[in-house]
Amino acid sequence: MNSSKNKPIVVTMEIGNQLTPISCGHIIVELIKFIAYQRLQIPYTYQWLKQVVNKKKSCEDEDVKDSFQSERHFRAASTALENLDFILKSLQQEMNSPSLPEEVCITLGATPLTCKEVYRVLLPIACHKPQCQSTLIANDQKIHRSVFRTLVTSEKLSQIFFNQLSPTNLYVFIKKKLVNNQDNILNNDNFVFTSGCRIPRNSKIVVIDLRTKEQDHIACCNDFNVFGEVNEDLQNLHLEDSEENPDFFHEIESSDDVKWYQSSYVMKGFKDCIVDGSSVTNLWLNS
Template sequence: MSSCKVKPIIVNLNIGDQLTLISCGHVIVELIKFIAYQRLQIPYTYQWLKQIVNKKKMCEDQDKKDSFQSERHFLTASTALDNLDYILKSILQEMSGSSIPEEVCIALGATPMTCREMYRLILPTLCHKPQCHSPHIASDQKIQRNVFRTMVTSESLSQVFFDSIPPTNMHIFIRKKSLNNQDTLNSDCFEPTTGCRIPRKTKVVVMNFQTDNQENVSCCNEFEIFGESGNVDNLKPRREIDFEEFEEIESTDTMKWYQSTYVMKGFKDCVVNGASVTNSWNDS
């Protein structure tokens, strides 16, 4: 197998032993929101855009008529956010199930086979159960603060973010272990896919959540690992990254890839007479 023309960028987050299933889902969701904004797929932060879109929706029944540009932009923004919200909700469902994903993949491009950038989030093989009270567990805010601090201080990642890309499609994949050759999905958002070859010029960023810690970090006697009980012997060190494994997305008998049936279409802000049309939504 030939090597990738563009070598993947590896960012080791090393927070796996601090995560519960819930906090792991939350940080993945916030990362997807961050990437959407950072890579200019949405013109404002998710929180701000969600706020003004909801405000506009609440005023839709009023007699006030907006301009054609405003109404068209509202349709674009609200559709994109609705699709993104459904994807994020589905990822949280997958994280709360008996078989959590091993990887979440974000591909930016017209199609996955022509994507310009790809972000591959390697999840911990093991997370604390919700009722665990281990002192190693960190709060959602602390975890997210550590994750984003690592990202913004990464020199290699800043080089990727330095070059902007135009709005395009955001495709989401998850990779899960196949139990007895059966699908283990918890939501209706994802469907099985055979996968695809990643273009040689695609910029691939690998964010590794797995930990170096091999000690027992749980206050519980048992962990739940993909729905099965285990002990400290199941806790593996962070695996070494093999660059070749990120050349493609391919399902096997033991590992299945699933693609979101929803796609978020990126969009630019709509400016009329030097001002964003979203100003009128916020003033409604």
């Protein structure tokens, strides 16, 4: 293994057998919000960003003069929020489609070819049906607590989260298996096919594994709905060992069996705007 290539950080979460497609979508959405804020791509939490942008928009028709700094910051913040919301909405649609993505990949960098950090979320290849009444299915709040407690307390991630990352671009990719040799993306306006790329050798890679480890826990659903083609021998499911296959997590490339799709929207990160020692968003809230 080449020493110049960073070894991926793998965080495994034992919740795959408690998920439905809807809860998978909620996890992905909250993860992207978490990463965007944690890695300083947005200077406020998602909820605060939405609140201050909506407050500012509600005052646009009022005859109030605003500084150039404030207007420029509002354009950056509102555009970032719109693009992020589009990405999150289109992701949720794909998660609820007949073909659940195998993976969601978030890259941070000027371009995917020059990305600084990569977050690869491996999804279960099968989930409980939304209508399943099994007591094994965890509610969203329990799942969110489990996921984010693991992320926040992970010693593995502290080495990445400790170092600051300047605002850059946030790209989102999804990986889907071909079904009957057909393009199974739900909306080609939201996600466009990409041949993919090699991840830079010096990129920091975080792998969050949500895959189902115990099929018995989800066999409770009658006429169980399998998303995509599933190997009958589920004992073979395992996390690829980056030591044995060092290139596995260092590529996002389409093949004859799987296709990668890139979100048609990109979120551009931005810094806070400080005026007289305070965030300009405080002025928006008090206007």
